[in-house]
Amino acid sequence: MASKLTQSNKAGWLMAFPGIALIAAFIIVPFFLAFAFSLTNQRLASPNPTEYVGFDNYRDLLGLAIFTLEPERGENGQVLRDDEGAIEYPRLRTFTRNNPDYPQLDGKREWFSWQSGENRTVVLASDVVFMRAVVNTFFFVIFVAPVQAGIALGLALLINQKLRGINVFRTIYFMPVVVSIVVVSLLWKFIYSPGDGLLNNILGWLSFGLFEPRDWLGSTSTALPSIIAMSIWQGVGFHMVIWLAGLQTISPTLYEAAEIEGSNKWQTFRYVTWPGLRNTAVLILIVITMQAFALYAQINVMTRGGPLDSTQVFVFQAVVRGYERQDISGGSAISVILFLIVLAISLIQRYLTREKN
Amino acid sequence: MAAVSHDNRGLRLAARYAALILVAIIFIFPLLFMAMSSLKPDQQLLNDTNSLRAFLPVGDISFQNYWDAFDRAPIGVFVLNSVLITGATVLLTLFVCSLAAFSFVFLDWKGKEVIFSILLATLIIPYETIFIPLLLMASQLPWIGTEGLEIGWLNTYRVQIIPFIADGLSIFLFVQYFRDLPRELIEASRVEGASWWMIYRKVVMPLSGPVIATAAILKFLFMYNQYLWPLMVVQEEAIRPVMVGLGYFTDQLNVPWGEVMAYLTVITVPVLAFYLSLQRVFIASVASTGVKG
Numbered sequence: 294m295a296s297k298l299t300q301s302n303k304a305g306w307l308m309a310f311p312g313i314a315l316i317a318a319f320i321i322v323p324f325f326l327a328f329a330f331s332l333t334n335q336r337l338a339s340p341n342p343t344e345y346v347g348f349d350n351y352r353d354l355l356g357l358a359i360f361t362l363e364p365e366r367g368e369n370g371q372v373l374r375d376d377e378g379a380i381e382y383p384r385l386r387t388f389t390r391n392n393p394d395y396p397q398l399d400g401k402r403e404w405f406s407w408q409s410g411e412n413r414t415v416v417l418a419s420d421v422v423f424m425r426a427v428v429n430t431f432f433f434v435i436f437v438a439p440v441q442a443g444i445a446l447g448l449a450l451l452i453n454q455k456l457r458g459i460n461v462f463r464t465i466y467f468m469p470v471v472v473s474i475v476v477v478s479l480l481w482k483f484i485y486s487p488g489d490g491l492l493n494n495i496l497g498w499l500s501f502g503l504f505e506p507r508d509w510l511g512s513t514s515t516a517l518p519s520i521i522a523m524s525i526w527q528g529v530g531f532h533m534v535i536w537l538a539g540l541q542t543i544s545p546t547l548y549e550a551a552e553i554e555g556s557n558k559w560q561t562f563r564y565v566t567w568p569g570l571r572n573t574a575v576l577i578l579i580v581i582t583m584q585a586f587a588l589y590a591q592i593n594v595m596t597r598g599g600p601l602d603s604t605q606v607f608v609f610q611a612v613v614r615g616y617e618r619q620d621i622s623g624g625s626a627i628s629v630i631l632f633l634i635v636l637a638i639s640l641i642q643r644y645l646t647r648e649k650n
Numbered sequence: 651m652a653a654v655s656h657d658n659r660g661l662r663l664a665a666r667y668a669a670l671i672l673v674a675i676i677f678i679f680p681l682l683f684m685a686m687s688s689l690k691p692d693q694q695l696l697n698d699t700n701s702l703r704a705f706l707p708v709g710d711i712s713f714q715n716y717w718d719a720f721d722r723a724p725i726g727v728f729v730l731n732s733v734l735i736t737g738a739t740v741l742l743t744l745f746v747c748s749l750a751a752f753s754f755v756f757l758d759w760k761g762k763e764v765i766f767s768i769l770l771a772t773l774i775i776p777y778e779t780i781f782i783p784l785l786l787m788a789s790q791l792p793w794i795g796t797e798g799l800e801i802g803w804l805n806t807y808r809v810q811i812i813p814f815i816a817d818g819l820s821i822f823l824f825v826q827y828f829r830d831l832p833r834e835l836i837e838a839s840r841v842e843g844a845s846w847w848m849i850y851r852k853v854v855m856p857l858s859g860p861v862i863a864t865a866a867i868l869k870f871l872f873m874y875n876q877y878l879w880p881l882m883v884v885q886e887e888a889i890r891p892v893m894v895g896l897g898y899f900t901d902q903l904n905v906p907w908g909e910v911m912a913y914l915t916v917i918t919v920p921v922l923a924f925y926l927s928l929q930r931v932f933i934a935s936v937a938s939t940g941v942k943g
Contacts, residue, residue: 300758300759304757304846306753311750312747312816313765315815316769316772316816316818319812320772324772324779324783326787327783330783337789451673462670462674465674465677466673467929471936473875473893473921474875475875475877479910479914480683483907483911490699491683494700534933586776593878608878612781612878615785625783628783632775635774
């Protein structure tokens with residue numbers, strides 16, 4: 294490839310330098326700093342020198358412990374119950390606060406628990422709020438991403454018809470993608486208003502008054518689903534377009550062959566369309582997942598993680614620590630964890646879409 | 651028989667359009683509601699959510715919310731800041747990234763392959779994972795200004811522009827496009843004695859309209875919609891962009907929804923108009939980010 298005509302170290306370096314230098318300074322350096330800071334107690338501004346603390350930040354985020362509480366017993370060994378008949382247990386606090394017999398529980402709080410016979414098994418976490426963020430994000434990846442991808446595929450098939458004026462619809466479906474997520478979040482916050490809010494009213498008309506108004510963002514069971522529904526509304530046009538690009542790579546001769554063979558619509562989809570979309574499907578799931586991990590503006594504008602931490606997510610937690618509490622090291626540790634998950638997903642994508650020889 | 655099958659086809663066509671229109675309503679109603687509400691006083695705005703009036707410009711219609719919103723916050727300053735920050739970044743990105751891509755594609759130099767693969771690797775780093783360390787960096791970076799050496803980039807325009815000029819995706823888009831340009835064209839100009847700079851300016855860039863549009867649109871959307879970064883690095887009113895300016899309305903005890911809708915309309919309608927006038931290019935550009943994998 295290299296010929297005299299194109300060989301030029303000086304010009305080559307000179308032209309590539311501004312771009313390379315900027316990426317090095319503002320993407321690569323902070324990327325490695327995230328790893329470095331996460332092993333220290335770095336703060337945004339502090340009179341004390343920064344110290345190396347090993348994996349303390351990660352332990353503070355990810356620390357877990359399982360502990361079994363045995364019931365309080367009376368003098369002759371019978372299980373004590375309170376007025377309502379519930380078994381009485383010693384207070385968890387006596388084990389988690391400065392108890393030298395249980396150093397592994399120190400500072401941890403109850404995350405969830407279950408009953409097994411007379412005993413109660415408690416799972417404790419160093420950072421219960423962060424654990425909620427982890428669970429919420431994985432809930433999103435496992436259950437919501439496929440649904441969202443499916444809706445987008447439905448829209449793509451709808452738009453892929455040869456109809457007059459179809460471009461108008463494509464333009465409309467894609468429209469929310471170019472609107473700022475901050476604008477969308479604030480707008481939907483109003484639409485989701487409790488009581489006499491717009492969505493409650495619309496659902497009321499559609500059900501002829503049967504629908505009970507809800508406090509969409511104010512209740513733990515609907516807050517996260519409401520934010521997800523809004524995110525789908527905003528982003529589905531984007532995913533639709535990626536599906537469309539995939540649909541258009543399928544050769545028309547395959548459809549003609551299917552028609553000659555007399556296959557019905559479902560069979561054509563199942564045996565012609567879907568196999569041709571395998572790589573697109575993986576790509577879409579990855580794109581949706583990455584967007585889910587980057588979720589921030591919706592949370593900050595609509596719920597700030599509430600109610601009762603039901604809408605906590607990674608980036609919001611990273612910002613609360615790194616910026617609001619000025620704890621750069623803690624925020625960096627969350628960033629590193631987030632990056633490692635993103636990396637794992639990319640590798641899975643590479644594996645699933647690899648060329649089969 | 652013929653009439654029946656014709657009817658059938660007509661019916662099926664009607665059903666298809668009905669489905670398309672139904673979905674279109676779902677995508678349009680919130681935006682329509684936003685624009686209509688911005689014209690109504692708060693009390694009417696709230697009452698109108700009871701009926702279809704929510705989507706119609708009826709009742710006590712005026713631009714009062716717009717005047718009030720402009721009184722409450724220096725919206726003109728915010729818009730100007732956003733235009734300045736977005737415009738400067740887009741222009742610098744186009745220049746810096748196309749120049750680097752030009753070098754990667756047409757020139758041979760030592761270390762090119764290694765550096766290019768590092769560049770591709772940066773594509774999987776989401777900005778969200780580097781903002782926290784970048785915040786600390788920004789607070790301590792030096793800058794040589796009019797008053798000599800100063801420390802710290804917080805509360806400046808440069809902290810909102812410079813970190814976002816170069817990114818792997820923009821360079822990658824240019825590289826992909828340049829690779830498909832006929833190499834003979836460049837080599838012929840070289841034989842004729844044109845400098846690399848001349849070839850970049852006079853031969854390659856004039857042929858690169860489509861990729862320039864794609865890179866510009868992507869950077870425009872990213873920059874105009876930035877929220878988290880300016881939230882962290884800008885506390886001064888005079889250099890705030892539009893998305894952060896929303897705090898003036900939402901941090902109130904009683905949110906003035908009419909004004910909020912007016913502000914949202916002001917910052918959204920120009921982008922929508924831009925999109926609608928170039929929708930084909932917009933959609934193709936955004937779709938190209940999905941293929942970066």
